[in-house]
Each structure stands twice: as structure tokens, then as C-alpha cells.
Amino acid sequence: MGMFERDTDIYRDRDALREDYQPEQLVGRDEELDTYQTTLQPVINGEQPNNVFLYGKTGVGKTAATRYLLDHLQSDAAEYDDIDLSVVMLNCDGLTSSYQIATRLVNEFRDDTDQISTTGYPRAAVYDMLWNELDTNGGTILIVLDEVDHIEDDSILYQLPRARANGNLETAKTGIIGISNDFSFREDLSPKVRSSLCEEEIHFPAYDATELQQILQQRADVAFHESVLEEGVIRLCAAYGAKDAGDARQSLDLLMKAGDIARDDSAEHVIDEHVRQGRTSLERGRIREGIGGLTQHGHLVLYAVLTLDQQGKTPVRSRDVRPRYTSMAERAGINPLVTRRMRDHLSELIMLGILDVTERNEGRRGGTYREYSVSMDPELIISAMADTVELVGIHESIEKLLERESTSTLQDYQ
Numbered sequence: 135m136g137m138f139e140r141d142t143d144i145y146r147d148r149d150a151l152r153e154d155y156q157p158e159q160l161v162g163r164d165e166e167l168d169t170y171q172t173t174l175q176p177v178i179n180g181e182q183p184n185n186v187f188l189y190g191k192t193g194v195g196k197t198a199a200t201r202y203l204l205d206h207l208q209s210d211a212a213e214y215d216d217i218d219l220s221v222v223m224l225n226c227d228g229l230t231s232s233y234q235i236a237t238r239l240v241n242e243f244r245d246d247t248d249q250i251s252t253t254g255y256p257r258a259a260v261y262d263m264l265w266n267e268l269d270t271n272g273g274t275i276l277i278v279l280d281e282v283d284h285i286e287d288d289s290i291l292y293q294l295p296r297a298r299a300n301g302n303l304e305t306a307k308t309g310i311i312g313i314s315n316d317f318s319f320r321e322d323l324s325p326k327v328r329s330s331l332c333e334e335e336i337h338f339p340a341y342d343a344t345e346l347q348q349i350l351q352q353r354a355d356v357a358f359h360e361s362v363l364e365e366g367v368i369r370l371c372a373a374y375g376a377k378d379a380g381d382a383r384q385s386l387d388l389l390m391k392a393g394d395i396a397r398d399d400s401a402e403h404v405i406d407e408h409v410r411q412g413r414t415s416l417e418r419g420r421i422r423e424g425i426g427g428l429t430q431h432g433h434l435v436l437y438a439v440l441t442l443d444q445q446g447k448t449p450v451r452s453r454d455v456r457p458r459y460t461s462m463a464e465r466a467g468i469n470p471l472v473t474r475r476m477r478d479h480l481s482e483l484i485m486l487g488i489l490d491v492t493e494r495n496e497g498r499r500g501g502t503y504r505e506y507s508v509s510m511d512p513e514l515i516i517s518a519m520a521d522t523v524e525l526v527g528i529h530e531s532i533e534k535l536l537e538r539e540s541t542s543t544l545q546d547y548q
């Protein structure tokens with residue numbers, strides 16, 4: 135027998151759980167798909183397409199919906215002789231300037247032998263080349279800019295949607311589909327860019343547990359052999375997914391992790407326990423990644439909230455986090471940040487999903503204020519912050535977490 139043997143007990147087609155798998159039907163997105171379809175209808179009518187802006191948190195189906203509808207649109211458009219539709223999809227991750235986007239677009243329309251270099255031209259010259267390519271291609275051209283918020287200057291986002299109105303294009307009818315999971319991006323656009331790029335806007339809300347169950351079931355039917363998933367596994371993955379962020383990608387990853395653990399255990403079935411183990415393992419990875427990217431002050435703020443949490447003092451206001459944070463910064467030999475900057479770190483921790491926030495209202499006279507609590511497993515957080523804990527010292531509240539016998543490094547805080 136060889137060293138590697140094919141295992142076939144759990145998965146029929148594991149790739150169906152991967153992010154790049156395109157399901158035949160999208161489930162739980164009827165309303166958004168209806169609106170999206172309506173905004174694309176002018177293409178089939180031979181009219182100038184609308185510019186559309188899709189936004190919503192990560193993993194809520196923006197890209198999947200776009201691929202799904204554009205596939206249909208392309209095959210339906212092929213039925214009409216007078217419609218010549220081209221679709222260009224560009225992920226803007228790694229393309230930070232309008233110049234880079236414009237050169238990439240020019241090259242999309244050119245042969246491999248005729249590509250332009252991505253540096254060295256004046257921007258206006260690249261735009262001229264782009265208009266030329268678009269007009270030579272002609273017909274209706276839909277340009278999808280996924281992760282559009284990565285573009286740091288908005289020149290191309292102004293120029294492209296207005297190319298025809300500004301007389302840069304004569305024959306081609308272009309439509310832009312911008313996709314973003316950054317909620318502040320739209321707000322930060324200049325009004326002139328916003329009004330042309332965001333002609334139509336479609337918000338994709340987070341999925342609830344029922345929708346996630348539908349999505350997971352659809353994939354599981356393809357991915358796993360019949361009766362391999364024990365009852366309740368999908369429900370549990372969906373429940374965790376809805377609690378975390380309503381993100382389909384995360385839930386699919388969890389189901390795959392559970393399947394992998396079952397396979398490694400040579401189990402015949404995937405059971406709830408595999409899901410739980412999978413969640414811990416994925417969460418550990420995510421926390422490590424999130425915490426690894428924080429600055430030292432970020433770690434200190436988190437350590438402060440975590441110890442308050444362990445003492446049962448959360449949800450806690452930032453003014454009550456401050457003394458703990460200050461004392462920890464001093465122990466670490468670092469100057470504490472001013473309150474406002476400390477709050478920025480609290481906000482970053484919320485964005486990363488490590489802390490939770492609740493807005494409170496003090497009644498008629500008082501304003502609103504925020505209260506913070508820890509939203510991830512404290513043990514995992516501590517294990518990802520070992521360096522900071524070592525630098526500051528072990529706070530008594532986390533002693534149990536660390537399960538260490540030594541009390542020699544215990545520190546006193548107010």
C-alpha cells in the first residue's frame with residue numbers, strides 16, 4: 135500500500151465548501167437579487183447601464199450575487215443580436231491607485247503581446263488609452279470593481295462613470311459595479327463621485343441563522359456523502375455563524391473544519407463535538423491574526439479590558455478602563471496614550487470582533503456613552519498576548535486562566 139491513500143468516507147466533493155465554488159442557486163437573497171436584477175435590466179434593453187454600488191459586511195454574498203447575475207446576464211444577452219456585452223471583473227486588493235486600475239483595465243482589453251507597463255506613463259495618457267480600448271471594444275461594458283475601497287484616490291471612480299457624459303467615450307456604454315465591505319468608504323467619497331458611482335445602491339445585510347442553514351445545507355448536499363453529517367451539525371454551524379457575524383464564508387469554513395477533524399479522527403460521522411473543536415481552532419487562528427496585527431498599546435488596552443472582564447466588571451465604560459490601562463502601560467515602561475487615542479484602540483478591538491460594544495443612554499440630560507465587554511474566549515486572547523502578559527506581569531484575575539501555580543509575578547492594581 136502506498137504512503138498516501140485516498141479517503142472517501144466523509145467527503146464526496148470537499149471543494150464544494152471552498153470559497154471559490156459557485157453554487158447554481160443563491161439561497162436567502164431573493165430581495166437583494168430582485169433589486170440587483172432590476173438595476174441590470176437596462177443592459178438587456180440596449181440602454182446605458184446603471185452604475186451600482188453594493189455594500190455589506192464581509193461574506194454576505196456580494197461577490198457571489200454579482201457572479202451569479204452576470205453569468206445569467208451574459209448568457210441571456212447572447213440571445214439578442216443587437217447586444218454586445220463584455221464584463222470585466224477586477225479585484226482592487228493590491229491595486230491602490232487609479233493609475234494602477236486604469237492600466238489593468240487597458241491590459242484586460244489588449245492581447246498578451248501588447249500589454250502596457252504598469253508604471254511610467256502620465257495618468258492622462260493612460261486614461262486616453264483606456265477610452266480608446268473601451269470604444270474599440272464597443273457595445274455594453276460592465277466593469278466590476280470588487281473591494282473598491284482599496285483604491286486610495288478617487289480619480290478613476292469619477293472618470294469612469296462619467297466617461298460618456300464627459301465626451302471621452304462615443305460608442306461604448308459602460309456601467310460600473312463597485313463592491314465594498316467598508317462602511318465608511320461611501321461616506322468618505324466626495325459628493326461628485328458618490329452621486330455618479332452610487333447611482334443605485336444595494337445593501338447586503340448579514341445572514342441570520344436560518345439563512346445560513348439554507349446556505350450550508352445546499353453546499354453540504356454536494357460536499358458530504360449521504361448521512362455523514364449527524365443531525366444538528368448544520369444547525370450548530372449556522373448558530374455560531376449568526377452569532378459571530380452572519381458571514382457565510384466563516385460558516386462554510388467552520389463546516390469544512392468540522393469535516394476535516396472528523397476525517398482526521400477517522401470518524402464515520404461529523405458530530406457536534408467536531409464543530410466545537412473546529413470553532414475553537416478557527417477562532418484561535420483568527421484571534422492570533424487579529425491580535426498579532428495590533429500595536430503594543432492595543433495589547434495593553436485589551437489586557438486592561440480582559441482583566442476587568444475576569445473580575446466581573448464588564449460591560450465597562452472607557453473612563454473605567456483608563457486607570458487599569460494606565461497602570462499597565464506604566465508597568466510596561468510605556469507612556470500611556472491620551473484618553474481619545476485609547477478610545478481609538480477600543481474601537482479597533484470592536485472592529486476586529488474581539489470586544490463588544492453597547493451604546494447606553496443616560497436619560498434626558500446625559501448624553502450617550504459606550505460600554506465594552508470581551509466577545510471572544512478570554513483564554514484564547516491571553517494565549518495570543520503572551521508577550522504583553524510577560525511584559526506587564528500576570529494580573530491576579532487571569533491567574534486561573536493561565537493555570538499557573540506560581541504566584542511570584544502577581545501584580546497589584548487598583
Ligand SMILES: Nc1ncnc2c1ncn2[C@@H]1O[C@H](COP(=O)(O)OP(=O)(O)OP(=O)(O)O)[C@@H](O)[C@H]1O
Pocket residue numbers: 152153154155156157159160161162163190191192193194195196197198199314315349382383386
Ligand atoms: N446566498 C448565498 N447562497 C449560497 N452561497 C453563498 C451565499 N452568500 C454567500 N455565499 C457563499 O459564501 C462565500 C462568501 O460569499 P461572497 O464572497 O459573495 O461574500 P462577499 O460579500 O463578497 O464578501 P467580501 O466582502 O469579503 O468579498 C462564497 O463561497 C459564497 O459562494
